[in-house]
Amino acid sequence: MASMSDVARRAGVSIATVSRVLNNNGKVRESTRILILKAIKELKYQPSRVAKRLRSKSVSGNLLGVLIPDIKNPFYVEVLEGIEEVAYRNNYALIMCNFGQDDQKERLYLEILQSEGIDGLIAAPAHENDLQLKKMVKEGLPVVCVDRGLKDTDVDVVLVDNVRGAFQAVEHLILAGYRRIAYISGLSTIPSSLLRERGYREALAKYGVPCDPVLVRRGDSKHQSGIQLCGELLDLPDPPDALFAGNNLITLGALEEIHRRGLKIPKDIAIVGFDDMYWSSSLNPPLTAVRQPAGEIGRRAGELLIQRINDPKRTSVQMMLNAELIRRKST
Amino acid sequence: MASMSDVARRAGVSIATVSRVLNNNGKVRESTRILILKAIKELKYQPSRVAKRLRSKSVSGNLLGVLIPDIKNPFYVEVLEGIEEVAYRNNYALIMCNFGQDDQKERLYLEILQSEGIDGLIAAPAHENDLQLKKMVKEGLPVVCVDRGLKDTDVDVVLVDNVRGAFQAVEHLILAGYRRIAYISGLSTIPSSLLRERGYREALAKYGVPCDPVLVRRGDSKHQSGIQLCGELLDLPDPPDALFAGNNLITLGALEEIHRRGLKIPKDIAIVGFDDMYWSSSLNPPLTAVRQPAGEIGRRAGELLIQRINDPKRTSVQMMLNAELIRRKST
DNA sequence: GTGAAAGCGCTAACAT
DNA sequence: ATGTTAGCGCTTTCAC
Secondary structure (H helix, E strand, O other): OOOHHHHHHHHOOOHHHHHHHHHOOOOOOHHHHHHHHHHHHHHOOOOOHHHHHHHOOOOOOOEEEEEEOOOOOHHHHHHHHHHHHHHHHOOOEEEEEEOOOOHHHHHHHHHHHHHOOOOEEEEOOOOOOOHHHHHHHHOOOOEEEEOOOOOOOOOEEEEEOHHHHHHHHHHHHHHOOOOOEEEEEOOOOOHHHHHHHHHHHHHHHHOOOOOOHHHEEEOOOOHHHHHHHHHHHHOOOOOOOEEEEOOHHHHHHHHHHHHHOOOOOOOOOEEEEEOOOOOHHHOOOOOEEEEOOHHHHHHHHHHHHHHHHHOOOOOOOEEEEOOEEEOOOOO | OOOHHHHHHHHOOOHHHHHHHHHOOOOOOHHHHHHHHHHHHHHOOOOOHHHHHHHOOOOOOOEEEEEEOOOOOHHHHHHHHHHHHHHHHOOOEEEEEEOOOOHHHHHHHHHHHHHOOOOEEEEOOOOOOOHHHHHHHHOOOOEEEEOOOOOOOOOEEEEEOHHHHHHHHHHHHHHOOOOOEEEEEOOOOOHHHHHHHHHHHHHHHHOOOOOOHHHEEEOOOOHHHHHHHHHHHHHOOOOOOEEEEOOHHHHHHHHHHHHHOOOOOOOOOEEEEEOOOOOHHHOOOOOEEEEOOHHHHHHHHHHHHHHHHHOOOOOOOEEEEOOEEEOOOOO
């Protein structure tokens, strides 16, 4: 691959001049600019992002990190897609780090990202109290969090109103006449699990529906735990007549278990999921769900990050997007 | 962030020696090694992958590129997960490029990857005849293709026996008694679409089932085209009694349309999809599908790539994995 | 066994 | 308006 000095030699100028036309700064005579442009074209020259990144912290290296807990989760895929969209538009490449809810792996990835000299990071951290990430923020790395924030730390966050979303889901169930409403929660270390539980309780409270503790089950946010916990609920002597599933994967797991038992939705049991999927309408019956605008979360996060890279001092914002209940046929 | 020279100074040695202990090459007295290790720990030194990458083509920069057509497609998500798994195990970071079936975007991403100095690339190219990618291969970039190869080019490829997979799916339909079997194809520029169509035709031929051209529809591999084309088929004066869907997204689209019309599966129409999803059992009825071992495709591709990076001269291989028909309840 | 120094491709400060 | 040069952090000869 041709380098800047190749271009310079071919155009009969110094590399500094080449750099100038490349970055459009400094004055360059039109005639030499044309000469250089020609040389660039002829040599098919492409600047090395690596060299640029190494050279100086002061200039953008056009590289962003994305740290997500579980790429199997369609929610994160959509967030990722949103991020990618704005990153690409702004000429940033993306390093993808999927830590699979594994703290150790998250730590290692964070180190790698640092070592890669990324300009900024979008993360859904394992905990609100992620020391390493907090440290990186303090040291000045531009970070924006999605889905969950960082305690006592000044970062941009973009998320959804989990309490309200959950509240709407459960309220909808209550108004439809269900009374024994179960909640399958994801990992209780994740704030959103707790917030959704709060929404669940608030809705029950508001309508005076008693909250039976056996109807609240906590798992690990994954597909398998949806199957497992849904099974436990169904095995109860007095099983629930409706289910509020804490996330995507749990919903899918619960659905699998319900179908396996040959139960009819919503006759035998109703279900509403937190997180919509673009193919929720393909389910049978089509799923009622709380839709987080995942793509927009990603896009917003990307935009905030780029803003922060360009203006590291700007005050941090928390952007709360609205979650909307999509009524289909499962309730 | 501490650099090598910080470590060297602290340990009272030269950076060359530090480099030696870091890379475990050259002789270093045990006592100085310990000294250096101590300094590294104290300074929390982390080598810069950027500098390493810039420095020399001869040594691995620990960076891989992944180029995929559509991250919305669960198949690619699973492939990606497999790749990520082995990349991580081997200390490679991943640059993710989702080109969304857009040729222009693919080209730009390829340029970016080159400019990032990646050590290797895993790609599902837009066409078998991707000039730019072919050129990069010829110039010596280690590449492995997944899902589709590169014409007249010597690359590693890992994919699935599409003809056989499709054949099994359609044969299964025929043996179950269906006769008007439709095929909704993805983009006809993608080899797998054509191969699956071939499997479809071969199965019909083998059992002497006439092949009605109106039952073969070609779309763009996306969700929306599944909805659209399935609708067209259902509107036929003599509609199909079974459907073979060319990929994941098409299946989901078709399902949506079928449910929308209140049709019963498999009574009114049977469906078998190409590509299984981990939540296919959550569908109602659980979906019969041809399962590509997507995670394994990704892992294999990752392994092949790393092998090739370490041994650029080794002869290229084509690895064809088996696709398996999973019989559930939709047929 | 260890150090000095060149150089990867680039930017930016300083000269001219 | 253009050139020279000093690094960025590292690997790798080549000396000693």
